[in-house]
Amino acid sequence: MLLGKNEIKTAAVISCGVIGAGWAARLLWHGIDVIAYDKFPQAQAGLNEVIANSEPALKRIYDVPPAKRGKLRFTTDLEDAVREADYIQESSPEVMEIKVPLLTEIDRLAKPNAIIGSSTSGLLPTELQAEMQHPERFIVAHPFNPVYLLPLVEICGGKKTGDEAKQVAKEFYESIGMKPLLCRVEIDGFIADRLLESLWREGVWMVNDNVATTGELDDAIRYGAGLRWALMGTNLTYFLAGGKNGMRHFMEQFGPALKLPWCHMEAPELTEELIDKFVDQTAEQADGKTLRELETLRDNCLVSIMEALAQYDFAAGQVLKADREGQQKRIGG
Numbered sequence: 001m002l003l004g005k006n007e008i009k010t011a012a013v014i015s016c017g018v019i020g021a022g023w024a025a026r027l028l029w030h031g032i033d034v035i036a037y038d039k040f041p042q043a044q045a046g047l048n049e050v051i052a053n054s055e056p057a058l059k060r061i062y063d064v065p066p067a068k069r070g071k072l073r074f075t076t077d078l079e080d081a082v083r084e085a086d087y088i089q090e091s092s093p094e095v096m097e098i099k100v101p102l103l104t105e106i107d108r109l110a111k112p113n114a115i116i117g118s119s120t121s122g123l124l125p126t127e128l129q130a131e132m133q134h135p136e137r138f139i140v141a142h143p144f145n146p147v148y149l150l151p152l153v154e155i156c157g158g159k160k161t162g163d164e165a166k167q168v169a170k171e172f173y174e175s176i177g178m179k180p181l182l183c184r185v186e187i188d189g190f191i192a193d194r195l196l197e198s199l200w201r202e203g204v205w206m207v208n209d210n211v212a213t214t215g216e217l218d219d220a221i222r223y224g225a226g227l228r229w230a231l232m233g234t235n236l237t238y239f240l241a242g243g244k245n246g247m248r249h250f251m252e253q254f255g256p257a258l259k260l261p262w263c264h265m266e267a268p269e270l271t272e273e274l275i276d277k278f279v280d281q282t283a284e285q286a287d288g289k290t291l292r293e294l295e296t297l298r299d300n301c302l303v304s305i306m307e308a309l310a311q312y313d314f315a316a317g318q319v320l321k322a323d324r325e326g327q328q329k330r331i332g333g
Contacts, residue, residue, distance in 0.1 A: 002137060002164055003086050003113050005171040009033060012085035014078075014106065016043040019119050020091035021050035022147030028070040029058050029148070030176040031330060036074045037081035044074045053292055054148045057299035061149075061307065061320060068331045082110045087172065089141065091119040099128055107132040115165055115172075117141035122189045125158030135160035139169050142190055143178075146295070149302050151319045154190045156183035177323030179316070198265075205264045207281070208274050214281040230305060231315050 009032065013024045016038040024034045024047060036047055051072070058064075075081050082088055088110055092098050099120065106116055116138045118128055129135035140156040153173050157166050170180040183190050189197060203217045212220075228237045235247070242250030268274065286294060309317025310324075 001113060002115055002168050004168060005175045008086040008172055010035065010084060010086050012037060012081045012088045012110075014038075014081065014088060014090040014102070015092040016047040016074075017091060017093075018050070018145060019143065019147060020089070021047045022054070022145060023089050023091060023119070023143065024072065025051045025054040025058070025148035026176055026178075028072060029062055029064055030327070031064075031068060031070050032087075032176070033070040034072050035081045035085060036072065037076070037078055038074075039076055039078075041076055047074065049292075053295055054146065054299070056296070057149060057303050060303045062324065062327055064327060064331060078105060079109045082106050082114075085110065086114055088114055088116045089119060090116065094120060094123065096123060096127065099123065100131060103128055103138070104131040107134055107138070112137075115139065115169055117169060119143060121193050124186055124188065125156055125161060126186060127158075129158045129160055132160075136162035137165045139165050140183075140190070141169060141173070142193075144192070146299065146302075149299060149306070151177060151179040151316055152181060152192065153178045154181045154183055154192060156186055156190055158186060175326070177319065177326075179319050201265075201267045202263045204267055204270075204274070204278075207277055208268045214278060215285045218285070231309070 011023075011027050011032050011034055013020050013027070013034055013036045016024070016036050020036070020038075024036055027034050028051070036044075038044070038047070088106055090099070090103060090106065092102055099118065103116065103118065110116065112134060114137070118125070118138070118140050119142060120128065120140055121142055123140075125138065125140045128140070129138040132138060135158065138158065139161055140154070140158075142154040142156070144150040144152050155166055155169055155173070166182065170182065173180045181191060187194070203212075203214075206212045206217060207214060225237075231237075232240070238250045238254075239247045242248065242253075289297070306316050306320050309315050310321045311317065313321055
């Protein structure tokens with residue numbers, strides 16, 4: 001039997017890049033001890049930097065004194081990282097030849113009642129668990145950057161994943177302030193990335209064809225539909241657009257447009273010229289700000305949006321409000 005959500009006290013974070021470090025920050029602020037592993041010793045500096053950079057944003061939404069946060073330890077020894085972990089989150093590069101041997105070794109070294117999750121954004125869990133001795137406790141748990149703030153995590157099981165693992169993982173992620181989205185079908189890219197990829201692919205075409213710059217594409221989202229998406233996503237927004245007759249009227253009025261040649265379903269060839277456009281135009285958007293400055297700006301904006309939503313107990317704000325209440329119960333506030 002796998003450990004339940006309340007029995008998970010220590011988590012192993014495997015690979016300390018942007019995603020792994022984000023997981024570490026979220027877990028620590030929810031009272032979970034973290035053993036962070038990376039085979040490169042220099043990764044520890046980046047890990048500590050991300051955790052420190054996340055603190056101002058997290059302080060704005062959580063009232064958790066340092067004594068109530070989890071403890072962090074870094075190691076370059078995989079066995080040391082996973083042997084006592086109650087939960088393991090792998091976030092290594094998106095390369096099958098890297099992930100499969102690593103996950104198989106984690107499975108061999110971990111205690112039998114620990115769940116193993118992978119942060120992969122598109123690799124199929126059936127393929128990732130193929131060589132495991134205990135594949136029934138493996139799931140895909142795909143988060144979104146910054147992991148310590150965004151609540152969505154997609155949970156997808158492979159052919160050998162047990163229902164217990166998916167249920168325990170769902171409950172655990174809820175306990176650390178996340179919104180689990182259970183994938184009904186094992187599919188390349190899961191749900192969210194398939195939507196994002198479609199939007200980005202069309203954007204690549206428009207830059208390629210000199211229809212718009214990368215900045216103009218982003219403005220088209222962040223000043224319009226993106227604000228609505230934060231509240232209602234696409235379909236509920238269109239439901240409202242249909243007026244009193246809801247989605248039926250919307251589909252009758254706008255459905256025929258799906259036959260119009262408004263978008264491309266295949267991406268253009270990524271020539272050096274096209275790649276240069278993206279590099280130059282996104283650098284222009286950054287306007288000289290450093291990575292950390294942009295991360296801080298992003299974090300402050302996200303916190304403000306989620307706090308505003310929390311006032312109405314709606315969408316991501318509803319998750320945040322419930323998580324804050326859970327935090328206060330946990331720390332005795």
